[in-house]
Amino acid sequence: MSVLETQGITKRFGEVEALKGVDLNVGKGEVLGFIGPNGAGKSTTIRVLLGIIKANSGEAKIFGQDVWKDAVELHKRMAYVPGDVNLWPNLTGGQVIDYFISLRGAQVNKERKLELVERFQLDPTKKCGTYSKGNRQKVALIAAFAAEADLYILDEPTSGLDPLMERVFQQCVIEAKERGSSVLLSSHILSEVEKLCDHVAIIRDGAVIESGSLTELRHLTRTHLYIETKASVDLSDELGVFEWKQEKDGYSFQVDSDSLSSVMKKVSEHGLLKVESAPPTLEDLFMRHYETGGDNS
Amino acid sequence: MTNHWFRRVLPIALWQLKQDRVRIPVWIMSFLAVTLTTVTLFESLYPSAEDRMQLAHSVVNPAITALLGPAYGVDNYDVGAILAHQMLLFTAVVVAVMSILIVTRHTREGEEEGRAELISSLPVGRLSNLVSTLLVQFIVYAILSLFIGLALVSINIPSVTIEGSFLYGAALGVTGFFFAAVTAVMAQLSETARGTMGLSFAVLLTFYLIRAIGDVSYEPLSWFSPLGWMLESRVFVENNWWMIVLVFGVAVLIGMFAMYLNAIRDIGAGLLPSKSGKPHASKWLKSPLGFTIRMQRTSIIAWSIGMFVFGATYGSVLVETDTYVAEIEIMAQMLGEDLGTGIELIEQFIVMLGVIISIAATIPMILSVYRLSKEEKNNRIEQVAATALSRRKLLGSYVVTALIVSLLVMGSAAFGMALAGTLTLDELAFSTAFNAIIVYLPATWIMIGLAALFVGLGKFKGLTWLYLGYAFIVVYLGGILEFPSWMKSLSPYELVPGLPVEEMNWSALFSLLMIFVALIIMSLQVYSKRDLKG
Structure with a gap:
């Protein structure tokens, strides 16, 4: 059974057709690499999936429920990490992590949180205003992985991380996968996608032009x-x-x-x-x- | 050796001036404009010695002394003395604010954002940036002093003497320089620009309060505040230049202390250990409402204090109503035709103040709701909307916060006016003044509802401000321009019964409440239906 399934979703912003029919499919315990250049429609697709914007046509379902209508219900089982993490400069990283976890409707598991803080080497007592891009990203990642989710949507989550931290991130994804969670990983770092993903979908100009397992795709090339x-x-x-x-x-x-x-x-x-x-x-x-x-x- | 510390001070100073080429002239022009307008206003408001004596009689009270400082020369309260008493401290505090903002920009902010590191990698002295900043501030405040002095001399009012005029300018300038030096020290202590500003404003507030308490109850205490020294110069009355020299001397010492601190620390580091925050969020902060209130905490407190002072200022001049209405024709027109006398007139004045204060108090409420669009603009909503928090709850928590803001700011304004009013005016009942403002709460909620609707729609946000402006014009010019009554009734503030002159009208307030509820329901609806931008 598919955890995430979209069929022909389109989205127009005025005259611009940002999505021209995106078909995606993520199975249970599967990691889908979602790749494409800037402006191809990766983030727009993800924002449709999160119910932040509404698709003009097509069908997008997660756990069999509609991503727009049942957004709140769905979000209880999902975690999202954006590529550009913007935080509140006067709160500490630790406070923001707790806030995000609570908003997802989960309990803050202090042990799990401290373990991740340790692994990502974040100082949670510092104000977010003093964090670098990488550290802000760590805050979002810790908040996402500190409470288990059935589906992780990660939009270029490692663009500010150093190679060491990237590895920690990859371990987190692998652990999530082992628990049976599904992951939609949008990324620019193809080596990362190669390492983590079972399936890949390539998007260009608002449409998925190629998708399948890596082996299948390799065959095509x-x-x-x-x-x-x-x-x-x-x-x-x-x-x-x-x-x-x-x-x-x-x-x-x-x-x-x-x-x-x-x-x-x-x-x-x-x-x-x-x-x-x-x-x-x-x-x-x-x-x-x-x-x-x-x-x- | 000097090279080692002070190399290239001048180019850096010029560079800073270039960055402030708009900011500083605007500040200076504003100070000139305010000073000149008020002094000519005083001249025209109180033309005869009798008027001024009457004013002198009414301003010698603890409320005014706490706000504006002690009145000097009340036995011969001429325009010079009035200016020094009513305007000097207020203007000086604003000059201090300017100083704190500008010095923070050139010191800690530059360091925090990495500009300082870039400059330090060039062959410049270790203290060059700080010295340049202080040098620029010295020049700026010298110019400000001189211009204020020249401007005051130029208007040619006999009691505004040449010596006094320049002393008045110097008193403002030296206060600015003093707080430049204070901010320079704070920039060494704190690691962030926010912290630097916070500490500097705390020092300013402390000095202001020390002086206020000292002036009211225990005079020697005022000697612990540079604002107290500055006021001791008794401009236009005794012209004590030594007080200004004292403030300047101490400012130089503080500036040197800042240089010493700068010399013994690393770039980027603060001498105060950076206060590490809490690694976990409290239960309160984890709820959307608690979070929203927490994010607005500082501005809620600031607006409440501001509105209290605003209310108190008007409350303390209620006793002067006769003079105002008699002297200012516009004021009489604003109040309408059937002018009363004595307490009756004061009550009419209170009604007008109630509207104006409520309109002013609506500003923080609208800003509070609009914080949500600011979150969207700053791309912080996406991560929140991706959680299990519904859009209705999200917007709802901002509306509830704005309602809390409305209670706090209206409450403090009403309390301020009632307190200062009853202290200075025996015939006035506390509840009369208090209710005159608080009765407008439902009207302000209409504005909250509108603001929520436009946040919900994600556009037309300017319309709320336009509507508020319209409400203000109806009150302010409605009487003079004789607007038809339908134009007036378009403003929610006009639907509120003007207590204590008009009778209480519960059904009008209830209708406003119903409109508010309808607006909120609509805004929740549209907000959950639209695309979020970021």
Whole structure:
């Protein structure tokens, strides 16, 4: 059963069509990576899901309930972390954490809160006005993870964190997943998405243009290859070969998954000395969708 | 060695002046305008020695002394003496406020926001920024003193002597410089700009209160306040320049102390241990209503005190009603045609004060509701709306807070006017003055309802202010311009019975209450239906 399911949600702001039909699906205990460039509609989608703005058409359900009509009821089981955390400068981080937890209708579990404060290395006695961006983000993260939720909606939650804290965040997500919670993680940091997410949805210009498990998506894309051969070779015009580049001792290029065997056959004719292959990174996937324009949408 | 501490003071000073090229001239012009307007007003209000003696008679009372300082030269209460008594302390306090704001900006705020670090990385002296700030303040207040002096001389009133005029300016200027030095010290102590301002305002308030208590009950106490020294210069009466020199001397010592403190501390650090806050929220703070009230606590207290002083100021001049109404034609027109005499006239005056004070007291209520849109503008609502708190409850807690604000500010204004009124005027009953203001509560709630409606809609917020302005114009100019009655009845304040002159009208108040309830229901409805912006 889907925890979160949207079908063709659209949203217009005046003349601008911000969402042109977004379909998302997050299953129980699943982490969905929601990626796309700035202005693609990630945050707008999330704000529809949170019932902060109302979709013009389409259906958006969480736990089978309508995200707009049943917002308050739903929010009791959800936690949200925005990318840009704005807090009240004259309250301490600790106070704000407690306020958020209480607003969600949960009890503040002091032990759990202190444990997270410790892990994220936040000083909860300092006023929010003195916090850096990263520290403000920690406040929102601690508030989100200190009380268990069935669904976490995280909108670029690590943009201000250092690598060490990013790791703590990733552990938190993994723990939540192990508890059976679902996560919608919107992110720019593709390595993070690769590490945490089972499924990925790519949004561009207000529509989801690609979604599926990472393995499925990888299949759609190219493999990186580096080869060294006895004789010189030039495959730059070969079907399915991209970014052919001559290096010091060999060649690096990318191959479409479909053309892999034919290309390898060609290469071996030139006396193959060395082969290194790297699976396509999410970045390649991402770039392919953005650089090549509209061939998938 | 000097290079080490004071290198590049002048360029930094010029840079600071450049940043304040609008702010400082506006402040100085305002002080000039206020001083010149009031002195000409006094001249025209009290043209004869008799008028002035009558005024002198009425101002010698504890309430006025506590507010404005002791009256000097009451046996010959000329325009100079009136100006020094009625305006000097008030203006000086505002000059001190200007000083605190500007010095905080150039010291701790720059440090907090990292600008100071950037400057310190350049070949400048360790104390250059602080010294530049104090130097700029010295120049600014020298100019202010000189301009005020010249302006007062230029209006050519015999009792406003040349010496007194320049002393008046110097008294203002030296107060500004004194608080510049005080703020410079506080900027070394506190780690934040907010803290610096808080401490400096606390010092200002303490000195003001010490002087108030000293002047009323135990004179030697006033010697513990620089505001007391400044007033001891007895401008236009005795012209004691030494008092000004004393304030200036102590200010220089305080400034040097600030430099010493600046020299022994690290940049970015404060000498007072930064007060670490509570790591947990209290039960009260965890509730939306408690949270909303807590966020507005400071301004609620400030407005309540302000409205108390406002009420008390009017209350203490009730005894003067005859003079005002006789001298100021507009005032008579505002009160309407059937002017009474004695207590009757005072009661008519109280009715008008009731409306005006209520309209002023409505400002903090509207601001209180509008805090919610400010939260939206500052992108803080999104995180709150993503919790299980419903929009109705969210807006509701702001409306309830505004209602609490309405009780507090109206209550303190009414209490202030009734207290000062009964202290100075024997025939006045406490409840008469108190009720004259408090009866307007339902009218102010209409404004709260409107403010909530526009927050609910997320637009047209200016309309509440326009409507409040309209209500004010109806009261202020309605009599003079002879507005038709339907124009008057568009203002909720006009529907309230003007106690104590008119009869109590419960049904009118009840209708206002019903309109308020309807507005709130509508606003909750629209607020839960619209898109939030941030």
